[in-house]
Amino acid sequence: MLKIIALSLFPFLLFGDIFEVVLSTQENVKPLYICAAHSEEKKEYLDRLRSVLTFDINCGGAIEVAPFTLDQELSLFPFQKEHWDSFCYVLSMEAFDKKLLFSLIDVEKEKVKTYPPIPLTENLTIDRYLIHRFSDQLHQELFSIQGIASKxxxxxxxxxxxxxxxxxxxxxxxxxxxxxxxxxxxxxxxxxxxxxxxxxxxxxxxxxxxxxxxxxxxxxxxxxxxxxxxxxxxxxxxxxxxxxxxxxxxxxxxxxxxxxxxxxxxxxxxxxxxxxxxxxxxxxxxxxxxxxxxxxxxxxxxxxxxxxxxxxxxxxxxxxxxxxxxxxxxxxxxxxxxxxxxxxxxxxxxxxxxxxxxxxxxxxxxxxxxxxxxxxxxxxxxxxxxxxxxxxxxxxxxxxxxxxxxxxxxxxxxxxxxxxxxxxxxxx
Structure with a gap:
């Protein structure tokens, strides 16, 4: 079983999937942060998938992904909103039972949207394509832009x-x-x-x-x-x-x-x-x-x-x-x-x-x-x-x-x- 200690422990995740994410594509939009895959099992593989998603979002042209920092990761527990004010969204990853679960957190509103689990095959060719499709879904929902990652x-x-x-x-x-x-x-x-x-x-x-x-x-x-x-x-x-x-x-x-x-x-x-x-x-x-x-x-x-x-x-x-x-x-x-x-x-x-x-x-x-x-x-x-x-x-x-x-x-x-x-x- 794959495990990731992620943002699922945030108190405001209890709100569940209750909001629509809409954001205009402006140059002054704060960046998005993708949490690292903290796991003893398949950590390198999950980090590669995170890199694929990071590339896809950066190439989307609507928002940038902030660089990974250890200090930022250490500020997760306990969660303090002021540590995340420089980001508009935080994307958490949680892996279990060969599935990858994404949760998109609106930092300002302290709300979250949880997406259906993505099956992990551990075949990089197949899993990369599933990540590409998820990136396209994010672009459509966040910015009303047709994504190109799965093309x-x-x-x-x-x-x-x-x-x-x-x-x-x-x-x-x-x-x-x-x-x-x-x-x-x-x-x-x-x-x-x-x-x-x-x-x-x-x-x-x-x-x-x-x-x-x-x-x-x-x-x-x-x-x-x-x-x-x-x-x-x-x-x-x-x-x-x-x-x-x-x-x-x-x-x-x-x-x-x-x-x-x-x-x-x-x-x-x-x-x-x-x-x-x-x-x-x-x-x-x-x-x-x-x-x-x-x-x-x-x-x-x-x-x-x-x-x-x-x-x-x-x-x-x-x-x-x-x-x-x-x-x-x-x-x-x-x-x-x-x-x-x-x-x-x-x-x-x-x-x-x-x-x-x-x-x-x-x-x-x-x-x-x-x-x-x-x-x-x-x-x-x-x-x-x-x-x-x-x-x-x-x-x-x-x-x-x-x-x-x-x-x-x-x-x-x-x-x-x-x-x-x-x-x-x-x-x-």
Whole structure:
């Protein structure tokens, strides 16, 4: 049996689960404190779960978790409210009978909400996911914010071929948790995979480059080796994007001799319905990187038809519609990504000679630089809550970075060998 001496001895815990927790997301909110897991049995394991929850809450962007201090822990018994006035909430943990019990204490009101026990399997992969789900529940209840901790991320990992054979590089599709943990290789093509994305909750798509041509494939997460060609079309197909409805696929194809914007209608089983059609082409111009608006009515894409690559909007359902220039402030735009709430578009651009992540705000009609530093940054991806941005750096040490709302610094969530690129969030 697991034991933790925790805050369950506080007198005001007798109030039980009697209050609703509501708190606005303001910068001057006091931090939250998570009590340590005091236990002689499985203490190290429980401390790891506490660290997972701490990371999740800190990355939520609404509140910070205060650092652990021994003095604070020693002030629990007897409980004196004045010792906890610097915190808005205290989260206690109690483990028993292979279950983990959380109680959230409102320090000011001296009230508590106790949550249903979480079963502990002592399998870190499974228990981490349960902690992620609990973090998302806290964010929803405390701040009315959709949490991202339980989401998954697809990405590619590129490395040199060690066998000395051509090609000199190979790139495979991987999947990981929102914090970069539990990384797992999905494809084993021994070739070059690019631009993965979720086709549904159980399927994903990616571009596979082989023998001089690039094609779009689909596969199941549980059986990635059983891949299928998604489109049957001459030439190269690149940079796919799926509408929120799952019924349309935008991509770039060179069947006409140069990269143009195409659209493929899909049925409910995500299979092609009819033939793909060309949406936009311009003389001596290259189109790239389409992304759908949440309602599916518009597509944002990159084109160099007027000179430097910039982002244009196209109402693709109107056959007479012409692309409208969107980005004007920063040059050399690439890899746009529309937020799920439709209010923002993230993209990469060259700023003072370095590629940075920028955001276009549709309500304010403003463009804002979101990152700084000397590293090249590409491929921004909005989390489903439209608050968190994921992107990758480029170079010998290409890693995935998470940019939470109001964050002072981006958080690197990957490490180790290989170049991690093209991060993409799991869908709702």
């Amino acid at each position: 998954k991320i697809l990405y590619t990992q590129r490395a040199h071929n060690l066998n000395g054979k051509e090609p000199s590089w190979h790139s495979e599709v991987w999947i990981c948790d929102s914090d970069g943990a539990n990384a797992k290789q999905l494809t084993h093509t021994h070739g070059y995979c690019l631009s993965p994305g979720f086709l549904s909750t159980q399927e994903f798509f990616y571009v596979f480059h082989d023998k001089g041509q690039s094609k779009i494939y689909r596969a199941f997460l549980n059986h990635p080796e059983e891949n299928q060609l998604l489109l049957s079309m001459r030439g190269n197909q690149l940079l796919p994007a799926v509408a929120k409805s799952g019924l349309h696929l935008a991509f770039i194809a060179d069947v006409t001799g140069k990269p143009d914007l195409f659209l493929q209608q899909l049925d409910t089983k995500k299979k092609p319905l009819g033939k793909p059609r060309q949406l936009y082409s311009a003389p001596r111009a290259t189109q790239a990187s389409p992304t759908f608006s949440p309602d599916g009515k518009e597509i944002a894409f990159v084109s160099d038809k007027d000179g430097t690559p910039r982002i244009y909007l196209l109402n693709w359902k109107n056959p007479e519609s012409q692309p409208k220039l969107l980005t004007k402030k920063f040059r050399d735009n690439s890899s746009p990504c529309w937020s799920a709430d439709g209010k923002k578009l993230a993209y990469a651009a060259k700023v003072d000679g370095v590629r940075q992540i920028c955001v276009y705000d549709f309500e304010k009609e403003e463009e804002t630089q979101m990152t700084t530093g000397f590293e090249t940054k590409e491929n921004p991806s909005w989390a489903p809550n439209s608050l968190h941005l994921l992107y990758n750096t480029e170079g010998d040490l290409s890693e995935l970075y998470l940019l939470p709302p109001h964050a002072k610094e981006p958080i690197c969530i990957t490490s180790g060998p290989g170049q991690k690129r093209f991060g993409s969030w799991s869908i709702q």
